[in-house]
Amino acid sequence: xxxxxxxxxxxxYGPSGSEHAVAEKVRELLEGHVDSMKTxxxxxxxxxxxxxxxxxxxxxxxAHMDHIGLVVTNIEENGFLRVGAVGGISxxxxxxxxxxxxxxxxxxxxxxxxxxxxxxxxxxxxFVDIGAETxxxxxxxxxxxxxxxxxxxxxxxxKNRVASPAMDDRCACALLAELLMYADNxxxxxxxxxSTQEExxxxxxxxxxxxxxxxxxLAIDVTAWGDTPETKLPAVKLGKGPAVKIMDRSMIxxxxxxxxxxxxxxAAGVIVQRxxxxxxxxxxxxxxxxxxGVPTGTLSIxxxxxHSANExxxxxxxxxxxxxxxxxxxxx
Amino acid sequence: MDLKTLTEAxxxxxxxxxxxxxxxxxxxxxxDDISIDRAGNLVCRRKGTDSSLPSVTFAAHMxxxxxxxxxxxxxxxxxxxxxxxxDPRVVVSKWVLLGRERLRGVIGAMAIHLQTPEDRARxxxxxxxxxxxxxxxxxxxxxxxxxxxxxxxxxxxxxxxxGFVAVRAxxxxxxxxxxxxxxxxxxxxxxxxxxxVTQEExxxxxxxxxxxLIQPDIAIVLEGTAANDLGDTEERxxxxxxxxxxxxxxxxxxxxxxxxxxxxxKEAAEKNGIPHQIKRGITGGNDAGSFQRRGKGxxxxxxxxPCRYIHSGNSVAKLxxxxxxxxxxxxxxxxxxx
Numbered sequence: 001x002x003x004x005x006x007x008x009x010x011x012x013y014g015p016s017g018s019e020h021a022v023a024e025k026v027r028e029l030l031e032g033h034v035d036s037m038k039t040x041x042x043x044x045x046x047x048x049x050x051x052x053x054x055x056x057x058x059x060x061x062x063a064h065m066d067h068i069g070l071v072v073t074n075i076e077e078n079g080f081l082r083v084g085a086v087g088g089i090s091x092x093x094x095x096x097x098x099x100x101x102x103x104x105x106x107x108x109x110x111x112x113x114x115x116x117x118x119x120x121x122x123x124x125x126x127f128v129d130i131g132a133e134t135x136x137x138x139x140x141x142x143x144x145x146x147x148x149x150x151x152x153x154x155x156x157x158x159k160n161r162v163a164s165p166a167m168d169d170r171c172a173c174a175l176l177a178e179l180l181m182y183a184d185n186x187x188x189x190x191x192x193x194x195s196t197q198e199e200x201x202x203x204x205x206x207x208x209x210x211x212x213x214x215x216x217x218l219a220i221d222v223t224a225w226g227d228t229p230e231t232k233l234p235a236v237k238l239g240k241g242p243a244v245k246i247m248d249r250s251m252i253x254x255x256x257x258x259x260x261x262x263x264x265x266x267a268a269g270v271i272v273q274r275x276x277x278x279x280x281x282x283x284x285x286x287x288x289x290x291x292x293g294v295p296t297g298t299l300s301i302x303x304x305x306x307h308s309a310n311e312x313x314x315x316x317x318x319x320x321x322x323x324x325x326x327x328x329x330x331x332x
Numbered sequence: 333m334d335l336k337t338l339t340e341a342x343x344x345x346x347x348x349x350x351x352x353x354x355x356x357x358x359x360x361x362x363x364d365d366i367s368i369d370r371a372g373n374l375v376c377r378r379k380g381t382d383s384s385l386p387s388v389t390f391a392a393h394m395x396x397x398x399x400x401x402x403x404x405x406x407x408x409x410x411x412x413x414x415x416x417x418x419d420p421r422v423v424v425s426k427w428v429l430l431g432r433e434r435l436r437g438v439i440g441a442m443a444i445h446l447q448t449p450e451d452r453a454r455x456x457x458x459x460x461x462x463x464x465x466x467x468x469x470x471x472x473x474x475x476x477x478x479x480x481x482x483x484x485x486x487x488x489x490x491x492x493x494x495g496f497v498a499v500r501a502x503x504x505x506x507x508x509x510x511x512x513x514x515x516x517x518x519x520x521x522x523x524x525x526x527x528x529v530t531q532e533e534x535x536x537x538x539x540x541x542x543x544x545l546i547q548p549d550i551a552i553v554l555e556g557t558a559a560n561d562l563g564d565t566e567e568r569x570x571x572x573x574x575x576x577x578x579x580x581x582x583x584x585x586x587x588x589x590x591x592x593x594x595x596x597x598k599e600a601a602e603k604n605g606i607p608h609q610i611k612r613g614i615t616g617g618n619d620a621g622s623f624q625r626r627g628k629g630x631x632x633x634x635x636x637x638p639c640r641y642i643h644s645g646n647s648v649a650k651l652x653x654x655x656x657x658x659x660x661x662x663x664x665x666x667x668x669x670x
Contacts, residue, residue: 017588041549041590041629071583073612074568082568084614086583144610145582145594197588207629 002318003162005029006174007154010164013102015069015086015147016197019043021102022065022170026177026194033181034192044208045194049180051329053187059332060191060214060294061179061325062205062283063172064198064221067165068307069149070099070109070128072142079132081107084123086147087199091126093308099128099148105141106130107148150309160239160314167311169198171301171318172220179325186329188216195283202250205283209290216257216332217287217296220321222303222311223275234277236302239314241265242321243275245298250281251288257297257332264327270320275300299324333358333512335497335654336489338505342429344398344415344482345531348372351394355508355528362515363526371541374528376515385522385668386549389630390514390661391539391619392507393532393555396500397643399428399463399483408473409462410437412483416533420457422644427486428463430477437465437483485645495651496574502647503556504532506637506654510554513658520665523548532619536586539619543626550593551623551630552664554657556649557581557611559638568612572638574649577607578656581634586617587624590631597633600663607656611636635660 008029014022023045027037036048045065050056068087075081095111107130114121128148132138150165157163164170176192183190191212196204198221209217223245227237236243244261245253265272288296299321304312333354343351352374360366365377374394380387397418403411414420424441440463441456463483467473489499511526518524525546530538543551561573572579580597582589601608611634620632637657640648 017583018591041631042624071614073614076568084583086588144612145589200588203625204629206625207627211628 002174002178002322003315005177006162006171009170009173009177010154010166011152013100013149014065014067015149016066016200017086018102018147019065019196022173023194026173029177030180040208040211042204042207043196044204046208046212047180047192047194049183049190051188051190052185056188057215057332058189058191058212059216059218059329060193060209060212060287061176061218061220062193062195062208062287063176064169064195064204064283065173066196066199067149067168068199069147070094071147072144075135075138075142075144077135079134079138081128081130081138081142083126083128088307090307091121091123094126097309098151100151101142101146101148106151153309155310157312160316161312162315163310163312165309165311167303167313168222168306171222171313175220175318175321175325178322179329183326183329188329188332190329198283202281202283202286206286206290209287209294213291214287214294217284217294218257218328219282219284219287219296219298221282221298221300222306222313223277223300224280224306225302225304228304234275236273236275238302238304238312239316241271241273242317242324243273243300243302245275245277245284245300248277248280248282250285251296251298253284253297254288254295257295260332261297261299261324261328264324264331267331268323268327270323272324273302333509335505335509338509339489339499339501342434342484343394343396343501344484345395345534346415347482348394348530351508352528355394355512358512359515359526369541369545371538372530373538373542375542375546376526378524380520380522380524382521387523387525388520388665388668389525389527389546389548389551389623390511391527391529391542391551391553391623392511393504393529393538393619394508395530395533396484396503397533401477401479401481401483403479404470404473405462406470408467408469409464410473410477412463413458415482417643419643420461421455423461424456426645428483429486430465430483431481435465435476436486437463440464487645491651496648497651498646498648500645500647502637502639502649503642506556506649506657507554509654510658510661514661517662518665521669529619536617536619536622539622540626543622547627548630551620551632552661553618553620553623553632553634554661555618555634555636556639556642557636558616558642559640562640571613572609572611572636574638574640574653576609578653578660579609579611579636579638581611581636583614584617585615586621587632589633593631593633596667597635597660597664600667601660604659604663606659606663607652608660
């Protein structure tokens with residue numbers, strides 16, 4: 001069940017650079033369903049499922065395992081932790097949030113009152129309180145360089161929606177895992193890449209694409225929303241189907257791949273949206289520019305409140321995306 | 333080869349040939365597979381005897397920050413721009429050396445008598461700074477220092493205080509020195525490579541080629557990094573402190589250290605009694621970004637010598653930290669075999 005797979009993956013700890021717990025969960029899910037699984041120098045989990053056709057193309061499908069977090073840069077005398085950003089985490093969104101470290105140690109992210117009357121508070125105004133009273137006590141619990149993330153959570157909202165701090169991009173990991181589980185005798189080779197370090201600059205997917213040399217690249221990622229009271233752009237709405245990316249800051253989708261995605265959607269009987277994003281990027285950008293270039297597209301899951309502790313998606317968009325992916329590996 | 337000789341060599345980004353020639357001569361005493369790639373990187377390889385061990389590359393950049401001539405004024409002065417990041421506040425009234433001939437010049441500014449209160453409050457930018465080479469007219473200046481002539485600060489190597497050293501270009505001649513130590517002293521049985529790279533200061537350019545060419549399993553970058561233990565700076569903003577040992581990085585803007593390597597470095601330092609500290613800042617970036625992301629990618633980690641006043645004419649480091657850098661690199665290699 002897509003919902004169960006999603007929940008399993010959402011709970012794993014995995015900031016950029018420390019994704020192995022997520023990879024471990026994926027390995028457990030895929031054991032017995034695929035032809036090979038291996039991990040590379042950057043921690044990418046690379047999974048192969050061979051195609052049936054003798055002229056099968058190699059399709060690299062990428063979903064990133066990492067999410068944003070706060071890295072400890074100093075342990076202060078009074079036991080508080082000073083932190084820096086791992087990926088795009090903002091002081092406004094993280095303030096007051098419960099965080100957890102790899103071993104489960106909790107902490108509260110606190111943005112101090114703006115006593116200096118700064119025009120804009122930044123992460124230097126933030127600290128993490130782990131309940132330690134002295135530096136010595138704190139040092140027994142954490143080290144400089146340790147990373148905390150939003151505490152895992154899974155909340156149903158209404159009939160079809162789910163909120164979680166790790167939806168970006170575990171919802172895509174769930175889709176990729178299910179694609180690898182349920183693709184059966186499909187025409188093309190699928191090389192699924194559960195990639196690392198996307199949030200700090202599409203790093204994992206780039207080296208994976210180099211090693212794989214795919215004929216076609218596809219990234220699955222969340223995209224922003226335009227359906228809340230004061231937010232109109234991008235013109236993407238939750239529950240109106242997955243979105244086929246036309247362009248963002250990292251990539252102009254290769255038209256042939258984009259059209260195949262539309263074709264696959266039609267064949268699957270799934271309504272899709274068209275997405276143009278004025279900011280952001282996905283693994284697609286790194287795959288497309290690998291070696292001599294790879295025709296690449298991105299399938300997006302509309303997601304509200306991206307990079308907050310409650311990233312919200314609609315399960316109907318997820319179900320639709322899985323149907324499209326299953327068609328795509330046959331059609332492309 | 334000593335640090336004095338290495339820091340006296342002229343090597344702003346794009347003109348590393350003098351540094352490279354020095355290093356090549358010295359490296360050839362310990363290595364017989366030395367090549368220079370198309371980006372000007374000096375690549376020293378030593379084939380291993382045990383293919384079960386990971387291939388390891390150590391990298392340090394040969395280039396330093398400097399200046400480049402961009403124009404000539406009617407009254408014989410040179411217009412210039414920095415090569416790499418140089419704070420314009422640290423350049424006024426400094427001697428510089430220009431070009432292969434090391435022509436002397438001085439960076440001048442309006443005398444304090446002539447300044448208005450507004451002038452005094454303002455930081456002079458590169459549009460308002462000039463190099464004076466003592467030429468009589470524009471024509472002479474153009475002939476002596478044509479467009480594109482490089483310059484570096486002229487400073488004298490000086491050891492002072494309790495084992496400290498002050499000179500320009502510590503970033504990253506300290507790393508180059510450590511690479512020579514590794515070539516000289518390591519008996520690592522796996523494939524070993526020491527890469528002296530170009531153009532780090534203008535955007536990790538040389539290492540992009542070197543990394544693609546070598547594609548090691550593990551890349552360790554040896555750097556000089558900014559120490560900020562100045563005045564009343566809060567501990568959390570100090571980044572690292574000279575005298576407290578080699579700084580091990582967990583992350584910066586260009587790369588996140590491989591967690592396994594980061595732990596191995598800490599362990600090797602502790603086990604061998606090598607002074608070390610964890611670098612506390614996450615700003616800046618270095619060649620590890622190239623090695624991690626080029627080709628099939630590599631596991632990376634960075635070891636740095638803390639340098640105060642980095643990117644100026646006189647940065648300050650402690651000699652014991654420079655020794656700790658190569659000591660830790662060598663101890664790490666040993667731990668791979670253990």
